[in-house]
Amino acid sequence: MKRIVVGAHYGLKDWLAQRVTAVVMAVFTIFMIAAIAGGAVSSADAWRGFMAHRLVQIVSFLFAVSLFYHAWIGVRDIWMDYVKPPGLRLTLHVLTALALIGYAGWTVQILWRL
């Protein structure tokens, strides 16, 4: 069936999420630059101690989640622009989502093994 279909009634949430996650990432970047300037990573031990703080682990996790959500919307938009066959596009969407969820799990493992 060859019909042009639009009207999925979503998009606002993604648009908003992309902006909110961008702000989270910007704030985290400033926080990290300040921490590094303050000597948080002056030695391997100092860095390890810094990353072992519960607060640092939580904000790092929030940063990672924001990054992956932001990337999900951006990469999905690229597939939507350039990949027209629905089957291939759905496959790419699923692979992208699975990869990002996997990265999120990996991030948790890295952050809390200290």
Place this chain on the structure above:
Amino acid sequence: MTTANRTVQFKIYRYDPDRDAKPYMQDISVEIEVTDRKLLDAMVRLKVKDDSLSFRRSCREGVCGSDAMNINGKNGLACLTDMSSFPPGKPIVLRPLPGLPVIRDLVVDMTQFFKQYHSIKPYLVNNDPLPERERLQSPAEREELNGLYECILCACCSTACPSFWWNPDKFVGPAGLLAAYRFIADTRDQATSERLDNLEDPYRLFRCHSIMNCVDVCPKNLNPTKAIGKIKELMLQRAI
């Protein structure tokens, strides 16, 4: 100021599907007079020299929007482009508006563009009985429509937009979205919610990533990106 006639070089995209296997660039020069101030004046002389050249024009003063084309890589109206704005000695490169099917030379098929324009219902929806004289607005309410109603639908903006190039069948495009906001912003219109519903779609509205090519090329100096931002703002207000 020079008073003598001068010769201007052109490089023009030519394509006649009945005769040409594929498009080519034609090198042509024409002598213009000092009174030929706008690009369109020079093009009218070109047309006299080579009458096989096709382009649209009508009002010759930036009102009808017919003579939109790609001038030295940037969309604009030939009738509003000053001949003095071109660097001397370099040929002026003219191409049809990008992204739309070429009918012949600089004439493009605007069907897709107008389809998107019609899809936003570009007319006032008001189900109240007609008042005796007219539907009134306060000066402040009328002020809201400035910068929106002036659009002449020349398609310079939509055909400068990569999102419109990739999805012309699904993305409304800057011209259509500016017109959509013109009716959303109109206090006399009663279909705001339906209009927002109609646009809440990952393609129709949210393909706009605010790169502002539309603002850059608009010959009427309008700002579709700002209008699109206001539509998103209203959608957000509605949702939270």
